Amino acid sequence: MSKLTRPKILLPLANLFALGGSTLYLRSHLIHNHTEAEARMDELEGTLRGHIGLIEEALDRLEGKGGAKGAKT
Numbered sequence: 822m823s824k825l826t827r828p829k830i831l832l833p834l835a836n837l838f839a840l841g842g843s844t845l846y847l848r849s850h851l852i853h854n855h856t857e858a859e860a861r862m863d864e865l866e867g868t869l870r871g872h873i874g875l876i877e878e879a880l881d882r883l884e885g886k887g888g889a890k891g892a893k894t
């Protein structure tokens with residue numbers, strides 16, 4: 822009987838292959854999810870920058886009107 826066909830060798834060997842395969846599979850999913858989350862955050866950042874710009878413009882207009890009223894009185 823060869824050494825590789827013994828049950829004492831086959832079970833740990835199968836466990837190692839299963840562990841290695843599942844590790845690679847889960848790592849690929851982790852990398853994929855990370856890149857998708859990064860893309861979503863970039864999109865969100867662009868949207869927020871646009872909104873912040875609009876808010877700053879509105880504040881500048883309001884402060885300009887408020888400053889003009891203060892200068893008149």
